[in-house]
Amino acid sequence: MTTxxxxxxxxxxxxxxxxxxxxxxxxxxxxxxEVVALLGDNGAGKSTLVKxxxxxxxxxxxxxxxxGAERHFTSPADGKAAGIETVYQDLSLCTNVDVVANFFMGREIVKKVFGVPVLQEKEMEAVVAKAMAAAGTKIPSLRTNVEHLSGGQRQAIELNRFVHWGGKLVLLDEPFAALGVEQTRRGLELIRRIADQGIGVVFITHIMSQAxxxxxxxxxxxxxxxxxxxRREETSPDEIVHLITGEALGGRARTVGQENGQAQHAG
Ligand SMILES: Nc1ncnc2c1ncn2[C@@H]1O[C@H](COP(=O)(O)OP(=O)(O)OP(=O)(O)O)[C@@H](O)[C@H]1O
Ligand SMILES: [Mg+2]
Known part of the structure:
Protein backbone atom coordinates (compact mmCIF):
# COMPACT_ATOMS: atom_id res chain seq x y z
CA MET A 1 0.00 0.00 0.00
CA THR A 2 1.30 3.43 -0.86
CA THR A 3 1.42 6.01 1.89
CA GLU A 34 1.62 18.85 -9.52
CA VAL A 35 1.13 20.75 -12.78
CA VAL A 36 0.38 18.43 -15.67
CA ALA A 37 0.33 19.89 -19.16
CA LEU A 38 -2.05 18.07 -21.47
CA LEU A 39 -0.80 18.35 -25.03
CA GLY A 40 -2.02 17.07 -28.35
CA ASP A 41 -3.23 18.06 -31.79
CA ASN A 42 -6.67 19.49 -32.55
CA GLY A 43 -9.24 16.80 -31.94
CA ALA A 44 -6.85 14.57 -29.98
CA GLY A 45 -9.32 14.36 -27.08
CA LYS A 46 -7.91 16.84 -24.52
CA SER A 47 -11.10 18.78 -23.83
CA THR A 48 -13.13 15.59 -23.70
CA LEU A 49 -10.76 14.22 -21.08
CA VAL A 50 -10.91 17.38 -18.99
CA LYS A 51 -14.71 17.27 -19.13
CA GLY A 68 -8.79 8.14 -2.47
CA ALA A 69 -12.15 6.95 -3.79
CA GLU A 70 -13.73 5.97 -7.08
CA ARG A 71 -16.05 8.74 -8.28
CA HIS A 72 -18.98 8.83 -10.65
CA PHE A 73 -19.55 12.51 -11.28
CA THR A 74 -22.61 13.13 -13.40
CA SER A 75 -22.41 16.93 -13.61
CA PRO A 76 -19.85 19.71 -13.16
CA ALA A 77 -21.65 20.50 -9.88
CA ASP A 78 -20.59 17.07 -8.56
CA GLY A 79 -16.98 17.78 -9.47
CA LYS A 80 -17.18 21.26 -7.99
CA ALA A 81 -18.56 19.94 -4.71
CA ALA A 82 -15.54 17.62 -4.54
CA GLY A 83 -13.10 20.49 -5.16
CA ILE A 84 -12.57 20.04 -8.91
CA GLU A 85 -13.24 22.98 -11.16
CA THR A 86 -12.60 24.15 -14.67
CA VAL A 87 -11.49 27.75 -14.71
CA TYR A 88 -12.26 29.59 -17.90
CA GLN A 89 -10.83 32.91 -18.79
CA ASP A 90 -13.82 34.94 -17.73
CA LEU A 91 -16.96 32.97 -18.41
CA SER A 92 -17.98 32.21 -14.86
CA LEU A 93 -17.69 35.65 -13.28
CA CYS A 94 -20.62 38.06 -13.12
CA THR A 95 -19.44 41.13 -14.96
CA ASN A 96 -21.99 43.55 -13.53
CA VAL A 97 -20.90 43.23 -9.91
CA ASP A 98 -17.57 43.90 -8.22
CA VAL A 99 -14.64 41.66 -7.34
CA VAL A 100 -15.75 41.11 -3.75
CA ALA A 101 -19.26 40.09 -4.81
CA ASN A 102 -17.83 37.63 -7.32
CA PHE A 103 -15.47 36.15 -4.81
CA PHE A 104 -18.28 35.51 -2.32
CA MET A 105 -21.00 34.61 -4.82
CA GLY A 106 -23.39 32.36 -2.89
CA ARG A 107 -21.22 32.38 0.24
CA GLU A 108 -21.75 35.95 1.46
CA ILE A 109 -21.11 36.84 5.07
CA VAL A 110 -24.41 38.06 6.46
CA LYS A 111 -25.19 39.20 9.99
CA LYS A 112 -28.57 39.98 11.41
CA VAL A 113 -28.92 43.53 12.65
CA PHE A 114 -32.22 44.00 14.52
CA GLY A 115 -33.45 40.87 12.75
CA VAL A 116 -32.54 42.18 9.31
CA PRO A 117 -29.80 40.35 7.34
CA VAL A 118 -26.98 42.76 6.47
CA LEU A 119 -24.08 41.96 4.13
CA GLN A 120 -20.75 42.34 5.93
CA GLU A 121 -19.07 44.24 3.12
CA LYS A 122 -15.98 45.41 5.03
CA GLU A 123 -15.31 41.93 6.38
CA MET A 124 -15.72 40.34 2.95
CA GLU A 125 -13.48 42.91 1.32
CA ALA A 126 -10.75 42.18 3.87
CA VAL A 127 -10.95 38.45 3.12
CA VAL A 128 -10.63 39.07 -0.63
CA ALA A 129 -7.77 41.52 -0.14
CA LYS A 130 -5.91 38.93 1.91
CA ALA A 131 -6.48 36.15 -0.64
CA MET A 132 -5.33 38.36 -3.52
CA ALA A 133 -2.25 39.51 -1.63
CA ALA A 134 -1.32 35.91 -0.75
CA ALA A 135 -1.41 35.02 -4.44
CA GLY A 136 0.45 38.15 -5.53
CA THR A 137 -2.53 39.31 -7.59
CA LYS A 138 -2.87 43.07 -7.95
CA ILE A 139 -6.30 44.45 -8.74
CA PRO A 140 -6.54 48.28 -8.62
CA SER A 141 -9.80 48.20 -6.66
CA LEU A 142 -11.77 45.27 -5.31
CA ARG A 143 -14.85 47.45 -5.72
CA THR A 144 -14.45 47.60 -9.49
CA ASN A 145 -17.13 45.85 -11.49
CA VAL A 146 -15.56 42.86 -13.19
CA GLU A 147 -16.59 44.18 -16.62
CA HIS A 148 -13.86 46.82 -16.29
CA LEU A 149 -11.10 44.26 -15.61
CA SER A 150 -8.86 42.55 -18.11
CA GLY A 151 -9.09 38.89 -19.06
CA GLY A 152 -5.99 38.10 -17.04
CA GLN A 153 -7.30 39.85 -13.95
CA ARG A 154 -10.58 37.97 -14.21
CA GLN A 155 -8.73 34.70 -14.51
CA ALA A 156 -6.66 35.51 -11.45
CA ILE A 157 -9.81 36.31 -9.47
CA GLU A 158 -11.32 32.96 -10.46
CA LEU A 159 -8.21 31.02 -9.54
CA ASN A 160 -7.82 32.77 -6.21
CA ARG A 161 -11.49 32.20 -5.43
CA PHE A 162 -11.05 28.52 -6.26
CA VAL A 163 -8.09 28.20 -3.90
CA HIS A 164 -9.75 30.18 -1.13
CA TRP A 165 -12.84 27.95 -1.06
CA GLY A 166 -10.87 24.75 -0.76
CA GLY A 167 -10.40 23.67 -4.38
CA LYS A 168 -8.08 20.69 -4.88
CA LEU A 169 -7.82 20.17 -8.62
CA VAL A 170 -8.11 22.89 -11.22
CA LEU A 171 -8.55 22.27 -14.93
CA LEU A 172 -7.44 24.93 -17.39
CA ASP A 173 -8.41 24.41 -21.01
CA GLU A 174 -6.23 26.79 -23.06
CA PRO A 175 -6.54 29.51 -20.43
CA PHE A 176 -4.28 32.04 -22.12
CA ALA A 177 -5.62 31.81 -25.67
CA ALA A 178 -6.95 35.38 -25.55
CA LEU A 179 -4.32 36.97 -23.33
CA GLY A 180 -1.30 39.11 -24.15
CA VAL A 181 2.31 38.29 -23.33
CA GLU A 182 2.46 40.00 -19.94
CA GLN A 183 -0.88 38.64 -18.73
CA THR A 184 0.10 35.16 -19.85
CA ARG A 185 3.36 35.42 -17.93
CA ARG A 186 1.46 36.41 -14.79
CA GLY A 187 -1.02 33.60 -15.37
CA LEU A 188 1.78 31.04 -15.60
CA GLU A 189 3.28 32.36 -12.38
CA LEU A 190 -0.08 32.11 -10.67
CA ILE A 191 -0.44 28.48 -11.79
CA ARG A 192 2.90 27.71 -10.20
CA ARG A 193 1.97 29.45 -6.96
CA ILE A 194 -1.33 27.59 -6.79
CA ALA A 195 0.38 24.24 -7.30
CA ASP A 196 2.89 25.14 -4.59
CA GLN A 197 -0.06 25.25 -2.19
CA GLY A 198 -0.72 21.56 -2.89
CA ILE A 199 -3.37 21.95 -5.59
CA GLY A 200 -3.27 19.74 -8.67
CA VAL A 201 -3.36 21.56 -12.01
CA VAL A 202 -4.22 20.21 -15.45
CA PHE A 203 -3.24 22.70 -18.08
CA ILE A 204 -4.16 22.28 -21.76
CA THR A 205 -2.08 24.31 -24.15
CA HIS A 206 -0.94 24.24 -27.74
CA ILE A 207 2.03 26.42 -26.90
CA MET A 208 5.06 24.32 -26.12
CA SER A 209 6.98 27.07 -24.32
CA GLN A 210 4.11 27.50 -21.83
CA ALA A 211 4.13 23.79 -21.06
CA ARG A 231 8.65 14.50 -16.69
CA ARG A 232 9.61 17.92 -17.93
CA GLU A 233 13.28 17.57 -17.05
CA GLU A 234 13.45 14.27 -18.91
CA THR A 235 12.01 15.48 -22.21
CA SER A 236 12.54 18.12 -24.88
CA PRO A 237 10.33 20.16 -27.22
CA ASP A 238 11.50 17.90 -30.06
CA GLU A 239 10.36 14.79 -28.26
CA ILE A 240 7.00 16.37 -27.42
CA VAL A 241 6.44 17.32 -31.07
CA HIS A 242 7.31 13.75 -32.00
CA LEU A 243 4.79 12.45 -29.46
CA ILE A 244 2.09 14.87 -30.64
CA THR A 245 2.46 14.15 -34.34
CA GLY A 246 3.63 10.53 -34.25
CA GLU A 247 6.41 11.43 -36.65
CA ALA A 248 9.82 10.00 -35.86
CA LEU A 249 12.46 12.41 -34.57
CA GLY A 250 14.48 11.93 -37.75
CA GLY A 251 11.51 13.04 -39.82
CA ARG A 252 10.41 9.56 -40.91
CA ALA A 253 6.63 9.36 -40.61
CA ARG A 254 5.07 6.61 -38.56
CA THR A 255 1.46 5.89 -39.36
CA VAL A 256 -0.42 6.26 -36.13
CA GLY A 257 -3.69 5.49 -37.88
CA GLN A 258 -2.57 1.94 -38.59
CA GLU A 259 -1.59 1.36 -34.97
CA ASN A 260 -4.99 2.57 -33.83
CA GLY A 261 -6.69 0.50 -36.50
CA GLN A 262 -5.12 -2.62 -35.06
CA ALA A 263 -6.04 -1.64 -31.54
CA GLN A 264 -9.61 -1.13 -32.67
CA HIS A 265 -9.84 -4.59 -34.23
CA ALA A 266 -8.39 -6.10 -31.09
CA GLY A 267 -11.06 -4.31 -28.98
N1 LIG B 1 -20.10 16.18 -27.91
C1 LIG B 1 -19.44 15.56 -28.89
N2 LIG B 1 -20.09 14.84 -29.82
C2 LIG B 1 -19.43 14.20 -30.81
N3 LIG B 1 -18.11 14.22 -30.96
C3 LIG B 1 -17.40 14.92 -30.07
C4 LIG B 1 -18.01 15.63 -29.01
N4 LIG B 1 -17.04 16.24 -28.28
C5 LIG B 1 -15.89 15.93 -28.88
N5 LIG B 1 -16.09 15.14 -29.94
C6 LIG B 1 -15.06 14.57 -30.84
O1 LIG B 1 -14.09 13.96 -30.01
C7 LIG B 1 -12.78 14.20 -30.52
C8 LIG B 1 -11.94 14.90 -29.48
O2 LIG B 1 -12.40 16.22 -29.31
P1 LIG B 1 -11.80 17.23 -28.21
O3 LIG B 1 -12.63 18.44 -28.21
O4 LIG B 1 -11.66 16.50 -26.94
O5 LIG B 1 -10.37 17.53 -28.84
P2 LIG B 1 -9.22 18.52 -28.30
O6 LIG B 1 -8.01 17.71 -28.12
O7 LIG B 1 -9.72 19.30 -27.17
O8 LIG B 1 -9.00 19.44 -29.59
P3 LIG B 1 -8.64 21.03 -29.68
O9 LIG B 1 -7.18 21.12 -29.45
O10 LIG B 1 -9.00 21.35 -31.09
O11 LIG B 1 -9.45 21.76 -28.68
C9 LIG B 1 -12.97 14.98 -31.81
O12 LIG B 1 -13.00 14.08 -32.88
C10 LIG B 1 -14.33 15.62 -31.61
O13 LIG B 1 -14.95 15.88 -32.84
MG1 LIG C 1 -10.07 21.32 -26.85
Whole structure:
Protein backbone atom coordinates (compact mmCIF):
# COMPACT_ATOMS: atom_id res chain seq x y z
CA MET A 1 0.00 0.00 0.00
CA THR A 2 1.30 3.43 -0.86
CA THR A 3 1.42 6.01 1.89
CA UNK A 4 -0.32 8.72 -0.09
CA UNK A 5 -2.61 8.10 -3.04
CA UNK A 6 -2.33 10.54 -5.96
CA UNK A 7 -4.92 13.28 -6.08
CA UNK A 8 -6.43 11.85 -9.26
CA UNK A 9 -5.96 8.57 -11.06
CA UNK A 10 -7.57 7.81 -14.39
CA UNK A 11 -7.78 4.11 -15.16
CA UNK A 12 -8.50 2.93 -18.70
CA UNK A 13 -10.86 5.77 -19.54
CA UNK A 14 -12.62 5.47 -22.89
CA UNK A 15 -15.25 7.73 -24.36
CA UNK A 16 -17.33 7.31 -27.48
CA UNK A 17 -19.71 9.75 -29.10
CA UNK A 18 -21.80 7.44 -31.26
CA UNK A 19 -19.38 6.00 -33.82
CA UNK A 20 -16.57 8.38 -32.84
CA UNK A 21 -14.19 7.01 -30.25
CA UNK A 22 -12.71 10.17 -28.75
CA UNK A 23 -10.72 8.49 -25.95
CA UNK A 24 -9.25 5.01 -25.75
CA UNK A 25 -7.91 3.43 -22.63
CA UNK A 26 -6.47 6.55 -21.01
CA UNK A 27 -4.56 6.05 -17.77
CA UNK A 28 -2.45 8.55 -15.85
CA UNK A 29 -2.15 10.22 -12.48
CA UNK A 30 -2.03 13.75 -11.12
CA UNK A 31 -0.33 14.36 -7.81
CA UNK A 32 -1.09 17.00 -5.20
CA UNK A 33 0.83 20.12 -6.06
CA GLU A 34 1.62 18.85 -9.52
CA VAL A 35 1.13 20.75 -12.78
CA VAL A 36 0.38 18.43 -15.67
CA ALA A 37 0.33 19.89 -19.16
CA LEU A 38 -2.05 18.07 -21.47
CA LEU A 39 -0.80 18.35 -25.03
CA GLY A 40 -2.02 17.07 -28.35
CA ASP A 41 -3.23 18.06 -31.79
CA ASN A 42 -6.67 19.49 -32.55
CA GLY A 43 -9.24 16.80 -31.94
CA ALA A 44 -6.85 14.57 -29.98
CA GLY A 45 -9.32 14.36 -27.08
CA LYS A 46 -7.91 16.84 -24.52
CA SER A 47 -11.10 18.78 -23.83
CA THR A 48 -13.13 15.59 -23.70
CA LEU A 49 -10.76 14.22 -21.08
CA VAL A 50 -10.91 17.38 -18.99
CA LYS A 51 -14.71 17.27 -19.13
CA UNK A 52 -14.66 13.70 -17.85
CA UNK A 53 -12.46 14.75 -14.93
CA UNK A 54 -14.70 17.71 -14.06
CA UNK A 55 -17.97 15.78 -14.30
CA UNK A 56 -19.12 17.49 -17.49
CA UNK A 57 -19.08 14.17 -19.35
CA UNK A 58 -19.32 10.59 -18.14
CA UNK A 59 -16.80 8.08 -19.47
CA UNK A 60 -18.06 5.17 -21.58
CA UNK A 61 -15.79 2.91 -19.57
CA UNK A 62 -12.93 3.15 -17.10
CA UNK A 63 -12.48 4.50 -13.62
CA UNK A 64 -11.92 7.94 -12.10
CA UNK A 65 -10.28 7.65 -8.69
CA UNK A 66 -10.12 11.01 -6.92
CA UNK A 67 -8.89 11.80 -3.44
CA GLY A 68 -8.79 8.14 -2.47
CA ALA A 69 -12.15 6.95 -3.79
CA GLU A 70 -13.73 5.97 -7.08
CA ARG A 71 -16.05 8.74 -8.28
CA HIS A 72 -18.98 8.83 -10.65
CA PHE A 73 -19.55 12.51 -11.28
CA THR A 74 -22.61 13.13 -13.40
CA SER A 75 -22.41 16.93 -13.61
CA PRO A 76 -19.85 19.71 -13.16
CA ALA A 77 -21.65 20.50 -9.88
CA ASP A 78 -20.59 17.07 -8.56
CA GLY A 79 -16.98 17.78 -9.47
CA LYS A 80 -17.18 21.26 -7.99
CA ALA A 81 -18.56 19.94 -4.71
CA ALA A 82 -15.54 17.62 -4.54
CA GLY A 83 -13.10 20.49 -5.16
CA ILE A 84 -12.57 20.04 -8.91
CA GLU A 85 -13.24 22.98 -11.16
CA THR A 86 -12.60 24.15 -14.67
CA VAL A 87 -11.49 27.75 -14.71
CA TYR A 88 -12.26 29.59 -17.90
CA GLN A 89 -10.83 32.91 -18.79
CA ASP A 90 -13.82 34.94 -17.73
CA LEU A 91 -16.96 32.97 -18.41
CA SER A 92 -17.98 32.21 -14.86
CA LEU A 93 -17.69 35.65 -13.28
CA CYS A 94 -20.62 38.06 -13.12
CA THR A 95 -19.44 41.13 -14.96
CA ASN A 96 -21.99 43.55 -13.53
CA VAL A 97 -20.90 43.23 -9.91
CA ASP A 98 -17.57 43.90 -8.22
CA VAL A 99 -14.64 41.66 -7.34
CA VAL A 100 -15.75 41.11 -3.75
CA ALA A 101 -19.26 40.09 -4.81
CA ASN A 102 -17.83 37.63 -7.32
CA PHE A 103 -15.47 36.15 -4.81
CA PHE A 104 -18.28 35.51 -2.32
CA MET A 105 -21.00 34.61 -4.82
CA GLY A 106 -23.39 32.36 -2.89
CA ARG A 107 -21.22 32.38 0.24
CA GLU A 108 -21.75 35.95 1.46
CA ILE A 109 -21.11 36.84 5.07
CA VAL A 110 -24.41 38.06 6.46
CA LYS A 111 -25.19 39.20 9.99
CA LYS A 112 -28.57 39.98 11.41
CA VAL A 113 -28.92 43.53 12.65
CA PHE A 114 -32.22 44.00 14.52
CA GLY A 115 -33.45 40.87 12.75
CA VAL A 116 -32.54 42.18 9.31
CA PRO A 117 -29.80 40.35 7.34
CA VAL A 118 -26.98 42.76 6.47
CA LEU A 119 -24.08 41.96 4.13
CA GLN A 120 -20.75 42.34 5.93
CA GLU A 121 -19.07 44.24 3.12
CA LYS A 122 -15.98 45.41 5.03
CA GLU A 123 -15.31 41.93 6.38
CA MET A 124 -15.72 40.34 2.95
CA GLU A 125 -13.48 42.91 1.32
CA ALA A 126 -10.75 42.18 3.87
CA VAL A 127 -10.95 38.45 3.12
CA VAL A 128 -10.63 39.07 -0.63
CA ALA A 129 -7.77 41.52 -0.14
CA LYS A 130 -5.91 38.93 1.91
CA ALA A 131 -6.48 36.15 -0.64
CA MET A 132 -5.33 38.36 -3.52
CA ALA A 133 -2.25 39.51 -1.63
CA ALA A 134 -1.32 35.91 -0.75
CA ALA A 135 -1.41 35.02 -4.44
CA GLY A 136 0.45 38.15 -5.53
CA THR A 137 -2.53 39.31 -7.59
CA LYS A 138 -2.87 43.07 -7.95
CA ILE A 139 -6.30 44.45 -8.74
CA PRO A 140 -6.54 48.28 -8.62
CA SER A 141 -9.80 48.20 -6.66
CA LEU A 142 -11.77 45.27 -5.31
CA ARG A 143 -14.85 47.45 -5.72
CA THR A 144 -14.45 47.60 -9.49
CA ASN A 145 -17.13 45.85 -11.49
CA VAL A 146 -15.56 42.86 -13.19
CA GLU A 147 -16.59 44.18 -16.62
CA HIS A 148 -13.86 46.82 -16.29
CA LEU A 149 -11.10 44.26 -15.61
CA SER A 150 -8.86 42.55 -18.11
CA GLY A 151 -9.09 38.89 -19.06
CA GLY A 152 -5.99 38.10 -17.04
CA GLN A 153 -7.30 39.85 -13.95
CA ARG A 154 -10.58 37.97 -14.21
CA GLN A 155 -8.73 34.70 -14.51
CA ALA A 156 -6.66 35.51 -11.45
CA ILE A 157 -9.81 36.31 -9.47
CA GLU A 158 -11.32 32.96 -10.46
CA LEU A 159 -8.21 31.02 -9.54
CA ASN A 160 -7.82 32.77 -6.21
CA ARG A 161 -11.49 32.20 -5.43
CA PHE A 162 -11.05 28.52 -6.26
CA VAL A 163 -8.09 28.20 -3.90
CA HIS A 164 -9.75 30.18 -1.13
CA TRP A 165 -12.84 27.95 -1.06
CA GLY A 166 -10.87 24.75 -0.76
CA GLY A 167 -10.40 23.67 -4.38
CA LYS A 168 -8.08 20.69 -4.88
CA LEU A 169 -7.82 20.17 -8.62
CA VAL A 170 -8.11 22.89 -11.22
CA LEU A 171 -8.55 22.27 -14.93
CA LEU A 172 -7.44 24.93 -17.39
CA ASP A 173 -8.41 24.41 -21.01
CA GLU A 174 -6.23 26.79 -23.06
CA PRO A 175 -6.54 29.51 -20.43
CA PHE A 176 -4.28 32.04 -22.12
CA ALA A 177 -5.62 31.81 -25.67
CA ALA A 178 -6.95 35.38 -25.55
CA LEU A 179 -4.32 36.97 -23.33
CA GLY A 180 -1.30 39.11 -24.15
CA VAL A 181 2.31 38.29 -23.33
CA GLU A 182 2.46 40.00 -19.94
CA GLN A 183 -0.88 38.64 -18.73
CA THR A 184 0.10 35.16 -19.85
CA ARG A 185 3.36 35.42 -17.93
CA ARG A 186 1.46 36.41 -14.79
CA GLY A 187 -1.02 33.60 -15.37
CA LEU A 188 1.78 31.04 -15.60
CA GLU A 189 3.28 32.36 -12.38
CA LEU A 190 -0.08 32.11 -10.67
CA ILE A 191 -0.44 28.48 -11.79
CA ARG A 192 2.90 27.71 -10.20
CA ARG A 193 1.97 29.45 -6.96
CA ILE A 194 -1.33 27.59 -6.79
CA ALA A 195 0.38 24.24 -7.30
CA ASP A 196 2.89 25.14 -4.59
CA GLN A 197 -0.06 25.25 -2.19
CA GLY A 198 -0.72 21.56 -2.89
CA ILE A 199 -3.37 21.95 -5.59
CA GLY A 200 -3.27 19.74 -8.67
CA VAL A 201 -3.36 21.56 -12.01
CA VAL A 202 -4.22 20.21 -15.45
CA PHE A 203 -3.24 22.70 -18.08
CA ILE A 204 -4.16 22.28 -21.76
CA THR A 205 -2.08 24.31 -24.15
CA HIS A 206 -0.94 24.24 -27.74
CA ILE A 207 2.03 26.42 -26.90
CA MET A 208 5.06 24.32 -26.12
CA SER A 209 6.98 27.07 -24.32
CA GLN A 210 4.11 27.50 -21.83
CA ALA A 211 4.13 23.79 -21.06
CA UNK A 212 7.88 23.80 -20.52
CA UNK A 213 7.65 26.90 -18.36
CA UNK A 214 5.14 25.63 -15.84
CA UNK A 215 4.52 21.88 -16.05
CA UNK A 216 6.07 19.20 -13.87
CA UNK A 217 4.85 16.55 -16.27
CA UNK A 218 3.51 16.42 -19.79
CA UNK A 219 0.90 13.99 -20.95
CA UNK A 220 0.52 13.84 -24.72
CA UNK A 221 -2.73 12.62 -26.21
CA UNK A 222 -2.72 11.42 -29.81
CA UNK A 223 -5.92 10.20 -31.44
CA UNK A 224 -7.51 9.58 -28.09
CA UNK A 225 -4.64 7.61 -26.56
CA UNK A 226 -1.79 8.49 -24.25
CA UNK A 227 1.18 8.82 -26.59
CA UNK A 228 3.56 9.89 -23.83
CA UNK A 229 3.71 10.71 -20.12
CA UNK A 230 7.04 12.36 -19.36
CA ARG A 231 8.65 14.50 -16.69
CA ARG A 232 9.61 17.92 -17.93
CA GLU A 233 13.28 17.57 -17.05
CA GLU A 234 13.45 14.27 -18.91
CA THR A 235 12.01 15.48 -22.21
CA SER A 236 12.54 18.12 -24.88
CA PRO A 237 10.33 20.16 -27.22
CA ASP A 238 11.50 17.90 -30.06
CA GLU A 239 10.36 14.79 -28.26
CA ILE A 240 7.00 16.37 -27.42
CA VAL A 241 6.44 17.32 -31.07
CA HIS A 242 7.31 13.75 -32.00
CA LEU A 243 4.79 12.45 -29.46
CA ILE A 244 2.09 14.87 -30.64
CA THR A 245 2.46 14.15 -34.34
CA GLY A 246 3.63 10.53 -34.25
CA GLU A 247 6.41 11.43 -36.65
CA ALA A 248 9.82 10.00 -35.86
CA LEU A 249 12.46 12.41 -34.57
CA GLY A 250 14.48 11.93 -37.75
CA GLY A 251 11.51 13.04 -39.82
CA ARG A 252 10.41 9.56 -40.91
CA ALA A 253 6.63 9.36 -40.61
CA ARG A 254 5.07 6.61 -38.56
CA THR A 255 1.46 5.89 -39.36
CA VAL A 256 -0.42 6.26 -36.13
CA GLY A 257 -3.69 5.49 -37.88
CA GLN A 258 -2.57 1.94 -38.59
CA GLU A 259 -1.59 1.36 -34.97
CA ASN A 260 -4.99 2.57 -33.83
CA GLY A 261 -6.69 0.50 -36.50
CA GLN A 262 -5.12 -2.62 -35.06
CA ALA A 263 -6.04 -1.64 -31.54
CA GLN A 264 -9.61 -1.13 -32.67
CA HIS A 265 -9.84 -4.59 -34.23
CA ALA A 266 -8.39 -6.10 -31.09
CA GLY A 267 -11.06 -4.31 -28.98
N1 LIG B 1 -20.10 16.18 -27.91
C1 LIG B 1 -19.44 15.56 -28.89
N2 LIG B 1 -20.09 14.84 -29.82
C2 LIG B 1 -19.43 14.20 -30.81
N3 LIG B 1 -18.11 14.22 -30.96
C3 LIG B 1 -17.40 14.92 -30.07
C4 LIG B 1 -18.01 15.63 -29.01
N4 LIG B 1 -17.04 16.24 -28.28
C5 LIG B 1 -15.89 15.93 -28.88
N5 LIG B 1 -16.09 15.14 -29.94
C6 LIG B 1 -15.06 14.57 -30.84
O1 LIG B 1 -14.09 13.96 -30.01
C7 LIG B 1 -12.78 14.20 -30.52
C8 LIG B 1 -11.94 14.90 -29.48
O2 LIG B 1 -12.40 16.22 -29.31
P1 LIG B 1 -11.80 17.23 -28.21
O3 LIG B 1 -12.63 18.44 -28.21
O4 LIG B 1 -11.66 16.50 -26.94
O5 LIG B 1 -10.37 17.53 -28.84
P2 LIG B 1 -9.22 18.52 -28.30
O6 LIG B 1 -8.01 17.71 -28.12
O7 LIG B 1 -9.72 19.30 -27.17
O8 LIG B 1 -9.00 19.44 -29.59
P3 LIG B 1 -8.64 21.03 -29.68
O9 LIG B 1 -7.18 21.12 -29.45
O10 LIG B 1 -9.00 21.35 -31.09
O11 LIG B 1 -9.45 21.76 -28.68
C9 LIG B 1 -12.97 14.98 -31.81
O12 LIG B 1 -13.00 14.08 -32.88
C10 LIG B 1 -14.33 15.62 -31.61
O13 LIG B 1 -14.95 15.88 -32.84
MG1 LIG C 1 -10.07 21.32 -26.85
Missing amino acids: EAPLLRLENISKSFGAIQALRDISFEIGRG IISGGLEPSSGKVVYD FQVADRMVVIRQGKVAGDV
